[in-house]
Amino acid sequence: MCHSRTTTHHMADDKKLTTRAKDFSAWYNELVLKAEMADYSPVKGCMVIRPNGYGIWERMQRALDDMFKATGHQNAYFPLFIPESYLHKEKEHVEGFAHEFAVVTHGGGKKLEEPLVVRPTSETIIYSMFAKWVQSYRDLPILMNQWANVVRWEMRTRLFLRTTEFLWQEGHTAHATHDEAEAEARQMLGVYRDFMEGYIAMPVITGQKTDSEKFAGALRTYSCEAMMQDNKALQAGTSHNLGQNFARAFELKFQSEQGTEEFAWNTSWGVSTRMVGGLVMTHGDDNGLRCPPLLAPIEMVIVPIYKTDEERSQVLEAANNIAKSLGAWDRREYARLRIHIDSREGIKPGAKYYEWELRGIPLRLELGPRDLASNQGVLVRRDTKEKRPVSLDTLGEDVADVLSAMQRDMLAAAVDRRDANSHRKPMSYDAFRQLMDGEGGFVYAGWCGMASCEAEIKADTKATIRCLPDEEFRSAEVPTTCLKCGMASTVEALWAKAY
RNA sequence: CGGGGCGUAGCGUAGCCCGGUAGCGCGCCUGCUUCGGGAGCAGGAGGUCGCCGGUUCAAAUCCGGCCGCCCCGACCA
Structure with a gap:
């Protein structure tokens, strides 16, 4: 009704979303709640995914599952509970995750002999099983995936983007050689990219994580980074080359063609319900969701x-x-x-x-x-x-x-x-700080490779290296100096504030 | 865990300073009229005012304690 704007004003305000320009974060929450995609639950940090949101996740699952199958993977299912000792077998892994553990100490009214950790991720239990199943190089590769829920005791949660419990898939593979594992990790990153662009209509930058951002226990981590409408980055999927770290921890060994005993090479890769949040923040407008x-x-x-x-x-x-x-x-x-x-x-x-x-x-x-x-x-x-x-x-x-x-x-x-909010021309550190303090965006710039520069930039601006972009995403003009210290650049980095 | 804010009907809120019948909008139910961009009228249902204690003749309101949630930060998919 176009009549009496003033008298209907209050009612209209009730029904309209806060605009993205006014408060992006409020807009996001209101949209997710009002579109009945999800709701807060009685359990702190946990969400209820309602049919309007779950239906999107189901379609994501279906498409991805087909892609996993087409690349030779099979689904399986491993337990929700992991013996605490398993998580301690890989040093970096436990250091990365221990502070987020939810631990079960009692069962059936009795104290358990060994506490069980509700899986934050399943590398440990899965590779302990792989170890049982693999004897020969002929048993490799193992190409497996599971659809599951995981729990990470996060300090601060947001619907879909970070919740204590979330739904995801985790692919886990074992290979005879480093190169084969590397090819697998890269392949699955490519699958994720195809899915995100082809289905979510969400373009991503692919690349490698720096040491400070890589998965706890991995040799190398690759990720897909998308730009949300507030110009912040969302890490939408990761794929890890785990090297032999977990194989050593769980004695995942095989006899090679030459008769020698070798540790297997693992990869793991995952995407989660976070992608639903990415979809909202990529395509939503002031009237609500726009679903691809x-x-x-x-x-x-x-x-x-x-x-x-x-x-x-x-x-x-x-x-x-x-x-x-x-x-x-x-x-x-x-x-x-x-x-x-x-x-x-x-x-x-x-x-x-x-x-x-x-x-x-x-x-x-x-x-x-x-x-x-x-x-x-x-x-x-x-x-x-x-x-x-x-x-x-x-x-x-x-x-x-x-x-x-x-x-x-x-x-x-x-x-x-995304391109309109990406910056590839040489930029002074002051200009960068100002940009990150204001409208934000993706900044491609040189990096000397020092963790200290990375850390100082984060402390100054909250921006982090989202990834070291793959070749096709790098700038035509190769940056020559580090964004922070001005020393010679060893690699081009993508900087942004992130979720 | 630090900082901020908020708990009153399903949702959003007024009332609190200055104690005295708990109000409004949306939504919901019934009926009639409507229906090409958030309908109108009439009637109606719905409340341990987050919890516990204190002060008082009397507490949503004042005092003390507790709990929960949201936002911002540190941590993270």
């Missing part, structure tokens, strides 16, 4: 419009026919549309529009008597708000075209936004 079509639990919602009962039954019949033909169960996955008809009574169409926009459903088909009279509907894109009439005869093709265009456009828009 490939991950949307519902791709198109049909909103019927009518006045009389007779019109209502006509419009609903037409809607049902559309849903039946385009969403038919016997269609192939890629051709079957996920359609919902919002047939709720007593809610006006306008109110439904706002609700589905908040939830990020990519397409809306408005269907009313005037449309039916001309065998058409009005198709509205969530990303651009573009509205146009479409013939019901060619609706299936039209919708498929628009959905794939949206998927492409959303990625392109995210790439543009």
Whole structure:
């Protein structure tokens, strides 16, 4: 209703999200809660993932799982509880995680002989089992993945981005050689990148972590770094070459072709429900979520419009026919549309529009008597708000075209936004500090390789080296001096504030 | 764990300073009219005012203690 703005002002404020420009953090929380993606739980730091959020996670799982299978991996499941002693077998690993342990000390009313740690990650228990299963080089490689929950006792939590318990997948592999493990770690980083760009429409910079940021116990860590709309970086996935560190700790040995006894080489890699938060902060707008079509639990919602009962039954019949033909169960996955008809009574169409926009459903088909009279509907894109009439005869093709265009456009828009907030020209340290103090962004700059420079920059600005970018992401003009100390640069680094 | 803020109906809040019938908006239920961008009217349901104790004739309000949550920082996917 466009009348009496002043009298409806309070009501409107109740329903609208805080804008991103006003308070990005408040916007994010309100969006996640109001779109019913998640809610706070009775347990501090733990969240409830509601159907609107879980549906996105399910689609993420499905796509990723197919990609893992296509690259030769199999799913398995290992216990939630890990004997405390296992976690202590790899020194760096326990040092990195010990302060986040949740520990079970009692079971069945009795004190346990050995405390059990609720897994923060499963390297230790998985490689202890691999050790049992591997004797010969012929038993390698092992390419395994598990979908699981993990617990890390974080100080401060945020819905989806950091919670005490979270859902993820963790891939674990064992190989006969360093190079094979390295290739695996790089391959899975590539899978993550393909998924993030192809499905989440979230562009990422891939690269290697510095020693101070690498996984506890790893030889090398690679990561995918995405830029959120507040110009902060989100580490969206990591892949580790674990070297022989865990193999030594758990005596994961094999006899080589030459008859010698060797330690295996491991990799592990994971992505989590954090990606759902990344999706929100990459694509959400002031009206709510914008969900990339490939991950949307519902791709198109049909909103019927009518006045009389007779019109209502006509419009609903037409809607049902559309849903039946385009969403038919016997269609192939890629051709079957996920359609919902919002047939709720007593809610006006306008109110439904706002609700589905908040939830990020990519397409809306408005269907009313005037449309039916001309065998058409009005198709509205969530990303651009573009509205146009479409013939019901060619609706299936039209919708498929628009959905794939949206998927492409959303990625392109995210790439543009990231590039517009990336800085590759030589920058003084003062200018860098000012930038990080203000609007932020990704800064590509030289680094001398000293941990002290890295630490001082973090202390000064809260910015960290997100990664040492892979070749394709490096600047055309190679930086020559360290951002901090001005000494000769040994490598190009990507600096940003991060979640 | 340090700093800040907040706990009153499902949600958001007023009332608290200055003690005296717990109010408003949204949402919810019923009915009628509506329905192409957050509907209108009428009626209605819903409250241990976070918890424990103290002061008082009387406490949401004053005092003491505790608990919880959110935000900012240090730690982290």
